[in-house]
Amino acid sequence: MKFFTKDQKALSRTDLLAVFGPEGKAQKLPAGVKIPPLAREAFRGEFRETRLTDSVGGPAARVLQIGLGKRELLTLERVRRAAAIAVKKAERVRAASVALWIDAGVDKACGAFEVGQAAAEGALLGSYSFQELKRESKGPFLKKITLQLADRSGIKGARVGTSTGEANLFARRLQDMPGNLMRPRDMAKAARAIAAKSQRMTAKIIDEKAMAQLGMGSLLSVSKGSGEPAYLIHLTYKPKLKARERVCFVGKGLTFDAGGISIKPSAKMDEMKYDMSGGAAVLGVFQALVRLDVPFEVHGLVPTSENLPDGNANKPGDLVKALNGLTIEVLNTDAEGRLILCDALAYAVKKIKPDVMVDLATLTGAVVAALGHELTGCMGNDSALSDALVAAGERSGELVWPLPLLEVHKDHVKGAVGDLRNINSGQGAGSTAGAAFLSHFVGDVPWAHLDIAGSAWGADDRDYQGGPLGTGVGVRLLVDFLQQRGTRR
Numbered sequence: 001m002k003f004f005t006k007d008q009k010a011l012s013r014t015d016l017l018a019v020f021g022p023e024g025k026a027q028k029l030p031a032g033v034k035i036p037p038l039a040r041e042a043f044r045g046e047f048r049e050t051r052l053t054d055s056v057g058g059p060a061a062r063v064l065q066i067g068l069g070k071r072e073l074l075t076l077e078r079v080r081r082a083a084a085i086a087v088k089k090a091e092r093v094r095a096a097s098v099a100l101w102i103d104a105g106v107d108k109a110c111g112a113f114e115v116g117q118a119a120a121e122g123a124l125l126g127s128y129s130f131q132e133l134k135r136e137s138k139g140p141f142l143k144k145i146t147l148q149l150a151d152r153s154g155i156k157g158a159r160v161g162t163s164t165g166e167a168n169l170f171a172r173r174l175q176d177m178p179g180n181l182m183r184p185r186d187m188a189k190a191a192r193a194i195a196a197k198s199q200r201m202t203a204k205i206i207d208e209k210a211m212a213q214l215g216m217g218s219l220l221s222v223s224k225g226s227g228e229p230a231y232l233i234h235l236t237y238k239p240k241l242k243a244r245e246r247v248c249f250v251g252k253g254l255t256f257d258a259g260g261i262s263i264k265p266s267a268k269m270d271e272m273k274y275d276m277s278g279g280a281a282v283l284g285v286f287q288a289l290v291r292l293d294v295p296f297e298v299h300g301l302v303p304t305s306e307n308l309p310d311g312n313a314n315k316p317g318d319l320v321k322a323l324n325g326l327t328i329e330v331l332n333t334d335a336e337g338r339l340i341l342c343d344a345l346a347y348a349v350k351k352i353k354p355d356v357m358v359d360l361a362t363l364t365g366a367v368v369a370a371l372g373h374e375l376t377g378c379m380g381n382d383s384a385l386s387d388a389l390v391a392a393g394e395r396s397g398e399l400v401w402p403l404p405l406l407e408v409h410k411d412h413v414k415g416a417v418g419d420l421r422n423i424n425s426g427q428g429a430g431s432t433a434g435a436a437f438l439s440h441f442v443g444d445v446p447w448a449h450l451d452i453a454g455s456a457w458g459a460d461d462r463d464y465q466g467g468p469l470g471t472g473v474g475v476r477l478l479v480d481f482l483q484q485r486g487t488r489r
């Protein structure tokens with residue numbers, strides 16, 4: 001699939017032309033495009049309304065009108081969805097090429113740059129299909145998407161949207177890959193491949209031997225039950241000009257979570273291949289940074305492991321020691337995400353010394369109960385940082401909601417035999433307990449923890465994502481966060 005962005009000087013020959021318009025106004029068509037008058041009159045422009053018409057002349061074989069709804073309700077989310085609808089429809093009618101033509105009126109309502117970015121993201125995200133593991137892949141038939149925008153700054157926005165959109169697809173593919181094909185070593189391989197694409201990136205892969213030397217007893221304890229060795233992936237991005245700050249992202253890369261000795265019930269256990277979604281998001285952010293410039297040194301850490309039951313696996317009650325010296329009672333081997341993340345966070349504090357740190361993890365089932373699949377839970381030690389993530393969520397469409405983390409919650413995870421316990425002792429607030437545990441490893445670095453257990457897969461159908469597959473959540477959010485922070489003085 002090739003994706004192009006250009007102006008609206010002329011429409012080139014295309015199998016399908018998609019035009020977008022708000023409700024209650026006859027849609028303007030590009031010069032030379034003709035459809036029967038009835039087709040134009042019958043179209044009302046309600047949100048998600050579509051009408052496909054054979055054209056009676058001009059460079060487009062067929063015309064798809066897509067409604068954006070009432071002008072006063074126009075949002076970037078609607079633009080994203082409409083762009084995805086266009087691409088999905090093109091695929092369904094087996095068009096080889098589609099042109100998306102967005103009226104300048106949409107720019108006026110939402111901002112030209114933002115519309116360009118949202119349309120590019122919607123189109124790319126809507127093109128996702130995961131066919132590569134089937135004997136005969138059905139499609140994609142669509143070979144070429146051209147986004148045509150009225151304004152120059154829209155084209156700039158589309159360039160950003162192309163990077164984040166492609167990075168989201170990259171993350172989703174990692175997510176959707178089955179656990180036997182996306183092992184810790186495969187995550188490491190993916191990280192190396194990203195770094196190889198950019199002069200400004202390096203990938204360091206810390207293996208189990210090096211982890212032992214560093215004292216990462218907690219991370220190492222999780223992989224003991226698996227035949228696959230664990231890794232700590234460390235990606236570094238250096239900006240063109242002098243870095244203003246060091247930003248560190250940490251993603252849980254549990255490529256399969258059976259729970260270990262505290263084994264999970266078998267129903268839906270297959271979904272635990274998605275327990276590496278935080279890691280996929282961090283790799284996705286770096287994939288986007290291959291083509292985007294941000295004024296920060298960005299570090300990406302992905303502790304990656306399997307969590308399986310075995311004679312060598314962690315046992316409930318075992319004691320492990322993390323890199324920062326804290327000892328941990330492993331009271332539930334299924335609360336393994338925090339065991340691998342805590343060593344990565346402590347490593348960041350000690351070796352990277354970031355100005356700000358955000359982790360993403362499919363950490364708790366409790367966040368799915370609290371927030372469902374449409375939102376990511378946010379906890380941390382810095383309200384300005386949480387606010388910035390919530391704002392990035394609103395802009396990017398990857399919604400973030402604050403959850404509490406109080407001193408008392410930190411006390412709930414203090415141990416009897418060791419310093420800490422990896423679950424609380426029955427006080428409830430399961431997602432907060434996970435964050436509280438992690439808080440003991442971040443020192444005084446401003447930090448936020450994003451629990452993506454709900455938002456990483458299983459979301460409602462929003463045209464550009466949804467259904468049973470992964471969402472790639474986190475990529476668009478964190479790239480937006482970086483870009484917004486980059487414009488701060």
Ligand code: BES
Nearest residue numbers: 332334335336362363364365366423453
């Ligand atoms: N990976 C799971 C969390 C999870 C569960 C994500 C369901 C998505 C859907 C995590 O490792 C886990 O098992 N957490 C436990 C923690 C508990 C033992 C304190 C959980 O949520 O049940």
Ligand code: ZN
Nearest residue numbers: 257334335336
């Ligand atoms: Zn678990």
Ligand code: ZN
Nearest residue numbers: 254257275337
């Ligand atoms: Zn897990």
